[in-house]
Amino acid sequence: MDQKKYAKLEQGITPKPPILKNCIKAFLVGGAFCLVAQFIALFYMTFFDFTERTASNPTVATMIFISMLLTGFGLYKKIGQIGGAGASVPITGFGNAVVSAAIEHKSEGYVLGVGGNIFKLAGSVILFGVFSAFLVALVKTILVKLGVVSW
Amino acid sequence: MIRQLLPILCILLLLSGCVPNEFTVENQTGEDANEAENLLKKDDRIKGAAALFYEDHLIVGVRVKTFDRFNKRKIAKELEKKLKETYPDLSVFVSADSKILTETNKLILKDDAKGIKKKIHYLISLSEEET
Structure with a gap:
């Protein structure tokens, strides 16, 4: 069996990913994150002295903090399974990547394990x-x- | 549990978009405020505004329509220029930031006049912050 034949066979057997369905899911999950972030921005604008322009920084920090907590509790991977790119593209995906790498390498020690691998992803x-x-x-x-x- | 709550949540979120958009003008000076009101109402890119005339200050917070938000700073600048031409004696400040709009509305509803000037200066300095 040569390479071309194998590729053809593989393509025939592999189930087609439901692209449209995944896109809609990612859109909804990513949109839900943005909705939460919008409420946080509104909170900062209403109760603190932030304007629309300056409220973005504390909002980003809060969203990263929330996603780090969710990663630690193991909930973010469930959201990621549903949302796909919708969960990994917003800034929350960044927090998830940092913390999940830190958790994964905790057993190798704090300096070489966590410190060396925390920014792996x-x-x-x-x-x-x-x-x-x-x-x-x-x-x-x-x-x-x-x-x-x-x- | 979540499936039961979802429709309620959806309705709440949809309804929370129904914030009244209105034009409020408060005049505590001898200037004619109608011109400013007409100018704001005539502009079809704006769906709500709050204007406060106080001593030698005119502070205006505007809410621009959704797709004009891309140019909101430009729109505010244009309005500021127009208002400055109409009221050359006042120091005019216009912002499309929703913080300025809500705070101006708060100032209009405030009963005692104490500290309004200080607050206006504070809002102007707040809107100049970049980060």
Whole structure:
């Protein structure tokens, strides 16, 4: 059996993933996270001195904190099973990636286990986030210096 | 349990969107406030506003329509320019931030005039914060 034949056979047997259904689920779960975050932002705006613009930072911190708690209690993986990308793309997925890696490597000790592996999954997020932020800032600085846009 | 609560939750969430959008103008100066009210009502990108004239200040919080929120800062700037032309004697401040809108509404409903000026200055400094 050559490679092409095998690929054809494999494609015939593998069940087709329900893409549309998954998309709808991810949309709903991701939307639910955003709804909760919106309420938290509203809470910060109503009871503290945050404006719409400044409320985003404490909201993000709170959402990460909630997702870390949910990961520790083992509830986030259940949400992730239903939501798929809807649970991993928002900022809550970042908190989940950090804490689940820490829990996984706890048995190897706190320094080399937890400390060395805590950013195993989230490290790429941080690296490429910082790098793309740098690129965008560079482009914007050049555009501002040229007088195309203003800050 | 969750299945029973879900419809109730949905209805509550849908209804919570029904916040009254209205135009409130409070005038505590000798200026003519009608012009500001007309200007705000004429703009079809705005669905609600609160304006407070106090001593030499005019503070306006506006709620822009959902899809105009992308340009909300630009809209606020435009309105501020127009209002400044109408009231050259007042120091005008317009913001599309919902915090400013709710706080302006609170100031309008406030009974005693003590500390209103301080609060207005505080709101202006609050809206200038970037992070």
